[in-house]
Amino acid sequence: MNFISGGVCAAKGFSANGIHCGIRKNRTKRDLSLIMSDVPATAAAVYTTNLVKGAPLVVTKKHLENNTAQAIICNSGNANTCNANGIEIAEKMCDALSKKIGINPNDIVVASTGVIGQPLDIAPIANGIPSLVDGLSKDGGEFAAEGIMTTDTIKKEVAVEFQIGGKICRMGGIAKGSGMIHPNMATMLVFITTDVNISGEMLQKALSTDITNTFNMLSIDGDTSTNDMVVVLANGLAENEKIVADNDDFKLFMTALNTLTVQLCRMIAGDGEGATKLLECKVSGADSLDTAKTVAKSVVCSSLLKAAMFGADANWGRVLCAIGYSGAKVDVNKVGVCFKSAKGTIEVCRNGAGVDFSEETAKEILLEKEIEILVTLDSGEYSSAAWGCDLTYDYVKINGDYRT
Amino acid sequence: MNFISGGVCAAKGFSANGIHCGIRKNRTKRDLSLIMSDVPATAAAVYTTNLVKGAPLVVTKKHLENNTAQAIICNSGNANTCNANGIEIAEKMCDALSKKIGINPNDIVVASTGVIGQPLDIAPIANGIPSLVDGLSKDGGEFAAEGIMTTDTIKKEVAVEFQIGGKICRMGGIAKGSGMIHPNMATMLVFITTDVNISGEMLQKALSTDITNTFNMLSIDGDTSTNDMVVVLANGLAENEKIVADNDDFKLFMTALNTLTVQLCRMIAGDGEGATKLLECKVSGADSLDTAKTVAKSVVCSSLLKAAMFGADANWGRVLCAIGYSGAKVDVNKVGVCFKSAKGTIEVCRNGAGVDFSEETAKEILLEKEIEILVTLDSGEYSSAAWGCDLTYDYVKINGDYRT
Numbered sequence: 001m002n003f004i005s006g007g008v009c010a011a012k013g014f015s016a017n018g019i020h021c022g023i024r025k026n027r028t029k030r031d032l033s034l035i036m037s038d039v040p041a042t043a044a045a046v047y048t049t050n051l052v053k054g055a056p057l058v059v060t061k062k063h064l065e066n067n068t069a070q071a072i073i074c075n076s077g078n079a080n081t082c083n084a085n086g087i088e089i090a091e092k093m094c095d096a097l098s099k100k101i102g103i104n105p106n107d108i109v110v111a112s113t114g115v116i117g118q119p120l121d122i123a124p125i126a127n128g129i130p131s132l133v134d135g136l137s138k139d140g141g142e143f144a145a146e147g148i149m150t151t152d153t154i155k156k157e158v159a160v161e162f163q164i165g166g167k168i169c170r171m172g173g174i175a176k177g178s179g180m181i182h183p184n185m186a187t188m189l190v191f192i193t194t195d196v197n198i199s200g201e202m203l204q205k206a207l208s209t210d211i212t213n214t215f216n217m218l219s220i221d222g223d224t225s226t227n228d229m230v231v232v233l234a235n236g237l238a239e240n241e242k243i244v245a246d247n248d249d250f251k252l253f254m255t256a257l258n259t260l261t262v263q264l265c266r267m268i269a270g271d272g273e274g275a276t277k278l279l280e281c282k283v284s285g286a287d288s289l290d291t292a293k294t295v296a297k298s299v300v301c302s303s304l305l306k307a308a309m310f311g312a313d314a315n316w317g318r319v320l321c322a323i324g325y326s327g328a329k330v331d332v333n334k335v336g337v338c339f340k341s342a343k344g345t346i347e348v349c350r351n352g353a354g355v356d357f358s359e360e361t362a363k364e365i366l367l368e369k370e371i372e373i374l375v376t377l378d379s380g381e382y383s384s385a386a387w388g389c390d391l392t393y394d395y396v397k398i399n400g401d402y403r404t
Numbered sequence: 405m406n407f408i409s410g411g412v413c414a415a416k417g418f419s420a421n422g423i424h425c426g427i428r429k430n431r432t433k434r435d436l437s438l439i440m441s442d443v444p445a446t447a448a449a450v451y452t453t454n455l456v457k458g459a460p461l462v463v464t465k466k467h468l469e470n471n472t473a474q475a476i477i478c479n480s481g482n483a484n485t486c487n488a489n490g491i492e493i494a495e496k497m498c499d500a501l502s503k504k505i506g507i508n509p510n511d512i513v514v515a516s517t518g519v520i521g522q523p524l525d526i527a528p529i530a531n532g533i534p535s536l537v538d539g540l541s542k543d544g545g546e547f548a549a550e551g552i553m554t555t556d557t558i559k560k561e562v563a564v565e566f567q568i569g570g571k572i573c574r575m576g577g578i579a580k581g582s583g584m585i586h587p588n589m590a591t592m593l594v595f596i597t598t599d600v601n602i603s604g605e606m607l608q609k610a611l612s613t614d615i616t617n618t619f620n621m622l623s624i625d626g627d628t629s630t631n632d633m634v635v636v637l638a639n640g641l642a643e644n645e646k647i648v649a650d651n652d653d654f655k656l657f658m659t660a661l662n663t664l665t666v667q668l669c670r671m672i673a674g675d676g677e678g679a680t681k682l683l684e685c686k687v688s689g690a691d692s693l694d695t696a697k698t699v700a701k702s703v704v705c706s707s708l709l710k711a712a713m714f715g716a717d718a719n720w721g722r723v724l725c726a727i728g729y730s731g732a733k734v735d736v737n738k739v740g741v742c743f744k745s746a747k748g749t750i751e752v753c754r755n756g757a758g759v760d761f762s763e764e765t766a767k768e769i770l771l772e773k774e775i776e777i778l779v780t781l782d783s784g785e786y787s788s789a790a791w792g793c794d795l796t797y798d799y800v801k802i803n804g805d806y807r808t
Binding site: 322 | 707
């Protein structure tokens with residue numbers, strides 16, 4: 001498994017583009033993205049569990065009933081959610097694209113991200129589609145990644161190359177993260193493309209399985225978005241023998257997908273709104289996978305621990321506290337905690353109580369950009385990881401007046 | 405029902421004090437409090453559901469098995485939690501007090517609040533107890549309220565006067581709030597005293613019922629503390645006919661208790677760590693009490709909405725988002741939202757979609773210190789309220805380096 005460049009255009013037969021069409025006032029910010037497969041692709045998706053669902057999700061879900069799609073269009077700057085005419089606008093986006101590229105609107109995935117509850121004007125999108133389509137290229141993955149950004153400070157794209165049955169396969173993805181990130185059986189906006197030949201059923205199985213250990217173990221701020229969606233398009237151009245069952249090829253595919261999604265999780269968490277640090281909580285020794293996951297997620301969700309990490313303060317009592325209220329059944333007298341970074345590892349808690357440690361060394365470790373919180377439960381063989389970020393002044397600043 | 409002064413000393417037969425004994429470095433900050441009844445009192449308590457429980461809670465729970473107590477001792481500056489010798493220290497606190505005042509250690513409630521996981525030295529407490537006891541007075545409620553403060557910026561005390569069966573009764577309480585506040589079937593530190601004559605069973609019933617609508621509907625930061633505890637002492641000196649059943653007198657008692665606890669909730673929320681605003685979400689028209697509560701609590705817990713309120717930004721989409729992921733079954737197409745303060749009320753959402761409103765008026769309303777978020781679900785007759793506060797730079801500052 002090798003990381004390669006190219007993002008969503010890394011796989012055979014995919015092109016992309018992103019432009020500024022005018023939804024945003026800032027003319028230097030791309031706000032409309034397109035990802036296109038040369039041929040119809042097998043598609044799978046997962047969606048937010050928030051009862052308030054963005055209109056584009058409703059339309060996309062309908063379009064993907066046949067597990068087929070050829071294009072993904074997504075705007076930023078407006079979520080097209082909680083608007084009376086939301087469905088109509090999402091459908092108009094598909095219709096306008098359909099007319100320009102000559103594919104069925106039913107084969108288009110539509111997504112929107114940005115502020116909730118402000119009507120989305122179709123005019124700039126409709127006017128922008130011709131140049132959006134004309135500019136499609138194999139080098140456009142980066143532009144597409146930029147076009148879906150909201151408060152993200154870095155664009156998030158990743159791609160991998162691997163082999164299935166002797167055929168070179170590629171898979172790439174882009175993500176939009178930053179705020180309102182606390183996926184629950186679904187996730188933020190992630191678009192993944194691959195040239196692997198795989199059935200719709202197995203593609204959906206791969207995605208639905210993968211997210212339980214990746215995007216669903218990620219939290220920026222505890223707010224589950226209304227517009228979360230992960231979509232995978234697999235166009236089959238790698239010409240491997242079609243994956244139709246849970247065999248070795250499927251396992252290879254799952255590994256590739258997981259490599260990609262873990263990387264995207266880390267990128268999203270590290271670039272959480274206002275974040276200065278990526279936090280990863282690794283839980284081991286749990287009596288069940290559920291316990292491991294519940295504990296890991298509770299720790300990365302704690303506002304108090306997140307603020308302590310911002311201050312590089314080894315306040316491990318807050319880790320214990322978050323484990324204690326997680327809802328998982330844990331023997332707190334067996335819990336151990338270490339903090340780890342590129343500067344080393346320090347043990348701060350053993351058997352549920354503090355151990356003597358050097359505050360100076362702890363500070364040095366916690367001043368790094370990527371922090372691991374290692375929790376041992378000493379009660380079994382299960383482990384899990386969750387990703388998050390620190391809580392900072394800038395999170396408050398960004399969200400104190402997001403709309404203006 | 406009249407509000408009166410005196411806090412925990414308002415009721416007959418109670419005295420209190422608070423001193424600086426030396427747990428904290430700052431010599432101007434009281435760190436040890438005592439509340440004392442002239443006679444043994446009926447006692448009831450509720451505790452945190454966090455699996456990590458402060459040692460003082462374990463000791464107190466044991467001491468209250470007979471529903472009787474005469475004194476409450478509480479230190480701030482150290483939570484005495486996650487320490488190998490925690491129980492021993494909590495017992496020593498009771499023993500030292502017991503020797504000085506000549507009551508059974510079993511009749512003492514012990515509590516601690518502050519940083520988790522640092523051994524608590526008994527020396528300053530043992531040395532401080534003589535002057536703590538000698539200084540007990542009817543005017544000492546304020547000192548006791550100060551002695552339990554951590555990052556609180558204002559002391560929280562309240563008292564009410566009412567009649568039961570022609571007898572004048574009084575009830576007073578103090579609270580310690582600020583951070584790690586997300587009570588779950590229990591709460592932060594609250595000590596309530598009353599001279600009402602009531603059985604242990606009915607006192608516990610009153611408390612356990614009341615908290616489901618008061619302290620359990622309060623959140624500062626989503627972190628359920630390890631040291632949450634509410635204790636009520638009722639010494640019977642008002643000489644009303646003893647309340648032993650769910651009769652009219654009990655209802656009067658419940659009303660008094662609820663008046664007091666709602667007031668303490670508002671004080672705790674308004675003085676949340678770093679808070680500049682008190683938020684109250686009032687939900688009506690719910691199909692069940694559970695739905696009303698779940699929705700109200702989800703709204704006041706949303707980091708994104710809390711940050712928007714700090715910025716006086718009428719970003720009602722975040723209210724809808726928090727309702728949508730709350731887990732309650734709600735018809736989102738029927739939801740209405742208004743923002744209300746001393747400056748007026750403004751409707752921002754109807755039937756799940758935005759309505760035209762003046763951003764200027766909304767700003768004026770949201771710049772106030774106390775904001776009500778009114779949510780209508782239009783699906784039934786149940787209603788509920790929850791309290792919280794805004795998320796500010798100062799919350800991050802306070803928690804970025806709490807221990808040093």
